[in-house]
Amino acid sequence: xxxxxxxxxxxxxxxxxxxxxxxxxxxxxxxxxxxxxxxxxxxxxxxxxxxxxxxxxxxxxxxxxxxxxxxxxxxxxxxxxxxxxxxxxxxxxxxxxxxxxxxxxxxxxxxxxxxxxxxxxxxxxxxxxxxxxxxxxxxxxxxxxxxxxxxxxxxxxxxxxxxxxxxxxxxxxxxxxxxxxxxxxxxxxxxxxxxxxxxxxxxxxxxxxxxxxxxxxxxxxxxxxxxxxxxxxxxxxxxxxxxxxxxxxxxxxxxxxxxxxxxxxxxxxxxxxxxxxxxxxxxxxxxxxxxxxxxxxxxxxxxxxxxxxxxxxxxxxxxxxxxxxxxxxxxxxxxxxxxxxxxxxxxxxxxxxxxxxxxxxxxxxxxxxxxxxxxxxxxxxxxxxxxxxxxxxxxxxxxxxxxxxxxxxxxxxxxxxxxxxxxxxxxxxxxxxxxxxxxxxxxxxxxxxxxxxxxxxxxxxxxxxxxxxxxxxxxxxxxxxxxxxxxxxxxxxxxxxxxxxxxxxxxxxxxxxxxxxxxxxxxxxxxxxxxxxxxxxxxxxxxxxxxxxxxxxxxxxxxxxxxxxxxxxxxxxxxxxxxxxxxxxxxxxxxxxxxxxxx
Numbered sequence: 231x232x233x234x235x236x237x238x239x240x241x242x243x244x245x246x247x248x249x250x251x252x253x254x255x256x257x258x259x260x261x262x263x264x265x266x267x268x269x270x271x272x273x274x275x276x277x278x279x280x281x282x283x284x285x286x287x288x289x290x291x292x293x294x295x296x297x298x299x300x301x302x303x304x305x306x307x308x309x310x311x312x313x314x315x316x317x318x319x320x321x322x323x324x325x326x327x328x329x330x331x332x333x334x335x336x337x338x339x340x341x342x343x344x345x346x347x348x349x350x351x352x353x354x355x356x357x358x359x360x361x362x363x364x365x366x367x368x369x370x371x372x373x374x375x376x377x378x379x380x381x382x383x384x385x386x387x388x389x390x391x392x393x394x395x396x397x398x399x400x401x402x403x404x405x406x407x408x409x410x411x412x413x414x415x416x417x418x419x420x421x422x423x424x425x426x427x428x429x430x431x432x433x434x435x436x437x438x439x440x441x442x443x444x445x446x447x448x449x450x451x452x453x454x455x456x457x458x459x460x461x462x463x464x465x466x467x468x469x470x471x472x473x474x475x476x477x478x479x480x481x482x483x484x485x486x487x488x489x490x491x492x493x494x495x496x497x498x499x500x501x502x503x504x505x506x507x508x509x510x511x512x513x514x515x516x517x518x519x520x521x522x523x524x525x526x527x528x529x530x531x532x533x534x535x536x537x538x539x540x541x542x543x544x545x546x547x548x549x550x551x552x553x554x555x556x557x558x559x560x561x562x563x564x565x566x567x568x569x570x571x572x573x574x575x576x577x578x579x580x581x582x583x584x585x586x587x588x589x590x591x592x593x594x595x596x597x598x599x600x601x602x603x604x605x606x607x608x609x610x611x612x613x614x615x616x617x618x619x620x621x622x623x624x625x626x627x628x629x630x631x632x633x634x635x636x637x638x639x640x641x642x643x644x645x646x647x648x649x650x651x652x653x654x655x656x657x658x659x660x661x662x663x664x665x666x667x668x669x670x671x672x673x674x675x676x677x678x679x680x681x682x683x684x685x686x687x688x689x690x691x692x693x694x695x696x697x698x699x700x701x702x703x704x705x706x707x708x709x710x711x712x713x714x715x716x717x718x719x720x721x722x723x724x725x726x727x728x729x730x731x732x733x734x735x736x737x738x739x740x741x742x743x744x745x746x747x748x749x750x751x752x753x754x755x756x757x758x759x760x761x762x763x764x765x766x767x768x769x770x771x772x773x774x775x776x777x778x779x780x781x782x783x784x785x786x787x788x789x790x791x792x793x794x795x796x797x798x799x800x801x802x803x804x805x806x807x808x809x810x811x812x813x814x815x816x817x818x819x820x821x822x823x824x825x826x827x828x829x
Contacts, residue, residue: 234553237560238384241376243340248333253388255326260392262319264400269312330385338377345369345562352566354650355610363446368562371441375555383545390538390545397538418495423543426488427550433488434551436481438558443474485551492543596675596758596789598661600624606655607646616642617653618812624789626758631792631800633823634809640793643809644763647791649673677752677788681764683744685736690721691728693736694750707754714783715750717743762792797824 239246296307349356349365357365451467601623608615617639624630632640645651647658649669658665665672685693694711695703708728712718720743724730736744752760782802794800797820806823808816816823 234549234556237556238380241341241556241559241563242337242381243344244333244337249385252326252330252333252385253392255322255329256389256392259319259323259326259389260396262315262322263393264396266312266315266319269308269315326389330382334377334382334385337381338373341373341376342369345373345559348563348566351570353569353652354645356566356569358609361446363442363449366449367442367445368559371445372438372555372559375552376559379548380552380556383548387542387545387549390542393538394542422495423492423546426547430485430488430547430550431553433481433485435554437478437485437551438554440474440478440481444471444478447471447474485547489544489547489551492540492547496540496543596626596660598626600759600789601659601662602656603659604656605643605646605653605658607642607651607653609642614812616812617646619656620812620814621656622807622814622817624791626789627787628805629790629792629803630805630807631794631803632807632809633794633797633800638809639812640809641763642812644761644791644793647761648676648678675758677755677757677760679745679748679752679760679762683736683748683751685732685739685744685747687731687733689726689729689731690724690747693732693747694728694754696751696755704754707756711750711754714753715746716779716783717746717750720746757788759789759791762790762794764793764795 346369349369447467447470451471602621605617605620606615607617620643632643634640642651646653649665649672652666660672660675686696691703691708692700694708712721712728721727721730730738732738732747736747739747749760790803792800792803800806801820803820805817806820807814808823
């Protein structure tokens with residue numbers, strides 16, 4: 231229970247004070263509920279026996295104070311008071327419920343924002359070990375489960391518990407025997423719920439896992455729709471989905487069916503007690519006139535106790551079933567927190583952030599060179615470093631390339647350049663200032679063009695001005711980027727020009743066109759340094775030639791860092807670095823590295 235509470239408050243993106251306010255409202259609501267029902271007994275007594283007015287000194291004094299002459303007048307006023315009280319209570323109940331719904335949905339929205347912010351800002355290594363289906367499930371499904379299946383049941387349980395306490399107190403004042411008998415009658419319900427607590431948690435975990443698997447299968451089948459259709463592996467994905475659907479149905483049915491057990495048992499217990507005690511007293515020939523007020527209060531209390539107790543039991547079952555959701559959310563958030571702390575602590579070169587350095591980066595000043603000083607990086611859980619003691623310098627306006635066999639460390643080194651991986655040793659400096667003084671400003675200098683360009687299912691314009699609102703798109707810069715990436719001819723041929731939809735992942739464009747949009751994107755954002763990671767390796771020779779021409783035209787204008795397998799694409803580079811096992815083993819011009827090797 232303590233773990234559940236700790237995780238709940240760790241995830242909750244709201245002040246605990248708001249929960250305290252809600253609890254106070256629930257207390258007020260339950261007091262009104264008990265007071266209103268408590269007034270029903272005296273009202274029925276007076277209505278059935280008006281002479282009681284004369285027998286009670288308190289009632290007689292009330293009548294005298296209000297100048298009432300007839301018993302019926304007092305009974306009518308009491309009835310109007312009860313009606314008014316229940317009207318106020320009902321309105322307050324509606325207002326509280328509305329506030330609870332709004333509060334829970336607001337929490338869901340804030341949690342979505344918090345998670346997407348954390349997932350986007352988390353160190354890159356987190357995403358290397360995470361399935362996108364798992365991340366999507368946390369943001370979309372688990373946030374909803376937290377708000378509607380954890381937070382709302384907790385609030386409803388608090389409200390129901392207050393009502394149960396208040397009405398139990400009322401019943402205790404009315405008849406202690408009734409309360410004692412009820413406690414013993416509810417013992418079997420408590421035993422059943424406790425016996426199945428582990429089962430409920432297990433069923434909830436199965437439901438969550440099956441749900442995640444369904445998202446993953448849909449992601450895989452539709453994400454690679456071209457391969458799925460060509461290979462014809464529909465059956466494979468359909469069978470996987472069918473199996474997970476059966477898991478979801480089986481566990482979900484058991485979970486939902488058990489959640490209604492408390493309501494059925496509570497209803498049966500209360501009815502058996504009410505009818506049973508009345509029948510028993512009649513059979514024993516005892517006078518039940520004195521029991522009628524207590525039974526009437528008990529009957530009316532049961533109208534509220536029945537749903538309150540059954541809903542409380544149902545909510546408790548639901549909370550147990552949601553334990554896995556709480557674990558997953560808190561696990562991801564704590565993992566992100568740990569990674570952020572560790573990446574800061576693991577750096578061996580730690581320099582203080584000077585305002586001068588931050589301002590210089592902010593204005594994108596790059597005058598001389600980029601220097602790598604003994605950069606070393608080791609992936610978590612790996613025995614050997616992926617990059618070992620790499621030192622080099624890149625002058626402004628130069629084009630350099632990294633070559634080597636797969637696994638040599640080229641992509642890892644580029645990821646370090648991009649600021650996605652933080653080295654455990656060494657440093658990277660630009661004009662003698664460590665990039666780790668202001669990593670965001672360093673990344674604002676870099677345009678990244680990977681082998682597979684990510685394109686949104688949107689227009690060419692929005693894909694080039696990626697992440698920029700429509701009203702902030704600079705049309706002059708857009709035109710310049712199109713020209714420098716040699717896309718103007720393509721745009722002119724299209725009926726809708728730059729407003730042409732490219733389709734999901736750019737399926738309506740050729741590979742070369744997609745790559746040139748990637749180049750245009752980097753140019754639009756006015757990045758001084760372009761990093762091209764196998765940017766032409768997936769293209770045919772003719773298309774590769776066109777893209778290479780676009781890249782060559784930027785030589786001397788932009789500082790370019792390239793990874794390439796096809797050596798023809800890096801002939802224009804000023805210097806080549808040969809990598810083996812995370813180290814630079816040779817460097818020189820294209821002629822010194824490639825031609826001399828072939829001679």
